[in-house]
Amino acid sequence: xxxxxxxxxxxxxxxxxxxxxxxxxxxxxxxxxxxxxxxxxxxxxxxxxxxxxxxxxxxxxxxxxxxxxxxxxxxxxxxxxxxxxxxxxxxxxxxxxxxxxxxxxxxxxxxxxxxxxxxxxxxxxxxxxxxxxxxxxxxxxxxxxxxxxxxxxxxxxxxxxxxxxxxxxxxxxxxxxxxxxxxxxxxxxxxxxxxxxxxxxxxxxxxxxxxxxxxxxxxxxxxxxxxxxxxxxxxxxxxxxxxxxxxxxxxxxxxxxxxxxxxxxxxxxxxxxxxxxxxxxxxxxxxxxxxxxxxxxxxxxxxxxxxxxxxxxxxxxxxxxxxxxxxxxxxxxxxxxxxxxxxxxxxxxxxxxxxxxxxxxxxxxxxxxxxxxxxxxxxxxxxxxxxxxxxxxxxxxxxxxxxxxxxxxxxxxxxxxxxxxxxxxxxxxxxxxx
Amino acid sequence: xxxxxxxxxxxxxxxxxxxxxxxxxxxxxxxxxxxxxxxxxxxxxxxxxxxxxxxxxxxxxxxxxxxxxxxxxxxxxxxxxxxxxxxxxxxxxxxxxxxxxxxxxxxxxxxxxxxxxxxxxxxxxxxxxxxxxxxxxxxxxxxxxxxxxxxxxxxxxxxxxxxxxxxxxxxxxxxxxxxxxxxxxxxxxxxxxxxxxxxxxxxxxxxxxxxxxxxxxxxxxxxxxxxxxxxxxxxxxxxxxxxxxxxxxxxxxxxxxxxxxxxxxxxxxxxxxxxxxxxxxxxxxxxxxxxxxxxxxxxxxxxxxxxxxxxxxxxxxxxxxxxxxxxxxxxxxxxxxxxxxxxxxxxxxxxxxxxxxxxxxxxxxxxxxxxxxxxxxxxxxxxxxxxxxxxxxx
Numbered sequence: 001x002x003x004x005x006x007x008x009x010x011x012x013x014x015x016x017x018x019x020x021x022x023x024x025x026x027x028x029x030x031x032x033x034x035x036x037x038x039x040x041x042x043x044x045x046x047x048x049x050x051x052x053x054x055x056x057x058x059x060x061x062x063x064x065x066x067x068x069x070x071x072x073x074x075x076x077x078x079x080x081x082x083x084x085x086x087x088x089x090x091x092x093x094x095x096x097x098x099x100x101x102x103x104x105x106x107x108x109x110x111x112x113x114x115x116x117x118x119x120x121x122x123x124x125x126x127x128x129x130x131x132x133x134x135x136x137x138x139x140x141x142x143x144x145x146x147x148x149x150x151x152x153x154x155x156x157x158x159x160x161x162x163x164x165x166x167x168x169x170x171x172x173x174x175x176x177x178x179x180x181x182x183x184x185x186x187x188x189x190x191x192x193x194x195x196x197x198x199x200x201x202x203x204x205x206x207x208x209x210x211x212x213x214x215x216x217x218x219x220x221x222x223x224x225x226x227x228x229x230x231x232x233x234x235x236x237x238x239x240x241x242x243x244x245x246x247x248x249x250x251x252x253x254x255x256x257x258x259x260x261x262x263x264x265x266x267x268x269x270x271x272x273x274x275x276x277x278x279x280x281x282x283x284x285x286x287x288x289x290x291x292x293x294x295x296x297x298x299x300x301x302x303x304x305x306x307x308x309x310x311x312x313x314x315x316x317x318x319x320x321x322x323x324x325x326x327x328x329x330x331x332x333x334x335x336x337x338x339x340x341x342x343x344x345x346x347x348x349x350x351x352x353x354x355x356x357x358x359x360x361x362x363x364x365x366x367x368x369x370x371x372x373x374x375x376x377x378x379x380x381x382x383x384x385x386x387x388x389x390x391x392x393x394x395x396x397x398x399x400x401x402x403x404x405x406x407x408x409x410x411x412x413x414x415x416x417x418x419x420x421x422x423x424x425x426x427x428x429x430x431x432x433x434x
Numbered sequence: 435x436x437x438x439x440x441x442x443x444x445x446x447x448x449x450x451x452x453x454x455x456x457x458x459x460x461x462x463x464x465x466x467x468x469x470x471x472x473x474x475x476x477x478x479x480x481x482x483x484x485x486x487x488x489x490x491x492x493x494x495x496x497x498x499x500x501x502x503x504x505x506x507x508x509x510x511x512x513x514x515x516x517x518x519x520x521x522x523x524x525x526x527x528x529x530x531x532x533x534x535x536x537x538x539x540x541x542x543x544x545x546x547x548x549x550x551x552x553x554x555x556x557x558x559x560x561x562x563x564x565x566x567x568x569x570x571x572x573x574x575x576x577x578x579x580x581x582x583x584x585x586x587x588x589x590x591x592x593x594x595x596x597x598x599x600x601x602x603x604x605x606x607x608x609x610x611x612x613x614x615x616x617x618x619x620x621x622x623x624x625x626x627x628x629x630x631x632x633x634x635x636x637x638x639x640x641x642x643x644x645x646x647x648x649x650x651x652x653x654x655x656x657x658x659x660x661x662x663x664x665x666x667x668x669x670x671x672x673x674x675x676x677x678x679x680x681x682x683x684x685x686x687x688x689x690x691x692x693x694x695x696x697x698x699x700x701x702x703x704x705x706x707x708x709x710x711x712x713x714x715x716x717x718x719x720x721x722x723x724x725x726x727x728x729x730x731x732x733x734x735x736x737x738x739x740x741x742x743x744x745x746x747x748x749x750x751x752x753x754x755x756x757x758x759x760x761x762x763x764x765x766x767x768x769x770x771x772x773x774x775x776x777x778x779x780x781x782x783x784x785x786x787x788x789x790x791x792x793x794x795x796x797x798x799x800x801x802x803x804x805x806x807x808x809x810x811x812x813x814x815x816x817x818x819x820x821x822x823x824x825x826x827x828x
Contacts, residue, residue: 080722082724082745086744086745089528089529089744090528090744092529093528093529115529116529116530260633265722266610266614267614267615267616267617270616270617271616274616274617276616399745406729407728409728410728410729413633413728431746432745433746434742434746434748
């Protein structure tokens with residue numbers, strides 16, 4: 001008896017081990033260390049990014065290497081921005097291990113301009129002043145330091161729209177036409193009302209939206225002032241716009257409209273393919289993410305409509321050159337090229353990252369995406385980008401938002417009352433700011 | 435409280451040591467040598483004793499041998515410890531490490547009013563109990579089974595260590611999938627027997643069970659092997675005697691194995707306590723959240739330190755938590771050791787009086803099999819050994 005049981009247990013263990021080994025092998029392949037140096041006119045530029053900037057996938061590195069013989073580009077990439085930022089901060093503090101080009105998320109750019117302007121190159125040194133006219137004014141201003149330093153060049157912006165599953169809508173008896181939907185969910189109340197209708201006839205166990213955290217994030221993206229006012233004062237607690245977004249998110253949670261998933265968690269990823277939700281608020285950069293997670297099977301099932309409640313912006317990034325970089329001039333030339341209108345337009349057509357260069361926005365106005373039922377993404381996101389408010393950014397935006405979405409998840413997943421959750425969020429933010 | 439008996443302890447602990455032979459075989463004579471001394475030597479008035487260097491080396495060499503460890507320990511153990519203490523007295527942010535603002539013990543006093551700190555302390559304790567107790571109990575049982583003679587024993591003994599050899603990250607990612615709410619294997623299995631899906635990660639107890647399961651899975655085999663080694667140092671004759679007295683396997687386990695394993699158990703409890711206090715990777719990777727779930731429901735002290743340091747970049751506060759953790763471990767290990775020592779001291783007292791009694795009556799109190807074994811083993815060893823082992827193998 002003990003033999004048989006032990007053997008079975010061992011078999012289970014071995015199976016798990018084999019699985020673990022396979023996982024390890026899949027996760028393996030650590031990034032190469034930056035190669036020696038520019039021997040014989042050869043330069044290796046290292047680029048360290050988070051999420052999916054899509055340069056490699058769009059073939060832009062290859063193109064640049066062809067245009068500049070002798071230049072090799074090596075990219076490392078961290079999936080989660082929070083992890084990326086941690087390791088970047090650690091390396092900035094230590095002064096070593098930095099890449100020639102570092103990505104910076106728009107939620108962090110205020111931390112760079114206000115707290116760390118001495119750690120990054122002032123790109124004016126290399127003539128970045130000349131590029132100012134290429135970019136949307138707000139994008140340029142956000143990366144400008146107190147003394148006018150240019151600390152990063154804008155890559156993409158995150159104009160917001162609503163992505164939805166036409167197949168699930170049809171089965172629930174809802175309209176699938178993007179114009180009609182945009183009319184019916186012109187306001188957030190209309191969106192939640194449609195959600196209740198969907199829930200009444202929902203196919204399978206699918207929910208109206210993925211999580212109330214993403215609902216909150218997209219709604220707060222429609223506001224000019226969120227956590228700080230223009231003078232840098234913390235105002236989030238008494239910001240009526242923030243409270244409105246909160247209340248709508250709570251309403252969605254209490255009406256059971258959400259699939260109760262944690263954004264960016266493995267379960268959330270799995271749910272794209274599983275069809276666990278019918279709508280997901282989507283900034284432009286989310287399109288690539290949806291394609292990646294839902295896969296080929298989702299092609300044609302998705303569509304995109306205008307966002308309820310007006311235009312907004314969620315996310316977007318910058319490319320910066322740290323002071324400790326090895327090849328600063330070459331790095332600047334690379335990022336100037338990558339953020340030029342032509343390359344931004346190319347990137348949008350291939351990957352969906354919406355351009356921050358004004359010239360590129362016009363170039364892509366006619367773009368359509370076959371994956372999303374030929375939705376006119378150039379027009380939808382272009383209009384949103386033009387109408388989106390210029391946001392006031394603060395150094396701790398990201399951390400404060402995290403505390404608020406955590407508290408909303410408590411309402412959504414544990415049935416905590418709105419008041420209790422709000423006080424939890426307040427306590428969390430206090431703890432964060434320390 | 436019984437009075438301590440130092441007189442009985444000393445001969446046990448310090449056996450008489452035979453005097454070491456003098457390192458130098460021959461005494462050095464200072465009389466003039468018959469052959470002329472080399473000029474180099476003649477120049478120095480008192481010639482150095484040839485054994486002096488060797489003797490100095492003999493005195494110093496132990497220090498030289500252990501120096502590498504202590505040098506490395508000073509650089510990578512002691513210095514970080516002291517530097518952390520220094521940092522914990524300041525307000526330091528990772529983005530601006532140059533601006534240090536003196537806070538004195540402010541970081542520490544703030545911790546005592548910080549409800550997240552108390553939550554994480556409580557979680558550390560409950561997860562520690564939830565993981566350590568079943569883990570050590572199962573390890574003991576497994577070791578007992580593996581101690582029997584059976585086919586493929588070496589293979590099984592090796593296989594049981596495999597979870598320990600896997601990386602925390604890989605194991606936790608697999609378990610996070612198993613514990614998934616919507617697509618997890620465990621909820622699927624529960625569904626087969628009619629139980630509604632459990633939101634493992636969200637509930638306080640369920641998420642702590644999930645974290646503990648990973649710890650148990652990884653460490654049970656390791657502890658089982660340590661117990662197995664301990665069991666093999668228990669003399670066979672005790673079991674033989676027990677078997678002859680008709681003691682069942684259970685009685686053998688409780689009255690021979692457990693008492694014999696006490697020092698080993700103390701060791702594993704101490705190591706597990708340290709491990710539980712420092713628990714970090716499993717709760718971090720269960721959902722990939724530094725806050726240990728949306729309500730901090732499975733945030734351990736280690737994870738809270740990480741959240742303060744690398745989530746919020748408050749290095750001073752993180753350093754204070756690190757020091758509180760360090761002190762906590764020192765206290766816990768101290769308490770552990772104290773209890774263990776008190777128990778074994780009590781044991782020794784009991785044991786010694788038992789020996790005396792045994793001497794008189796030929797029968798001990800705690801291990802009655804011992805005396806019987808001594809009487810019988812001379813004649814029956816070979817036969818009983820074989821039959822007993824064969825029986826055990828079945």
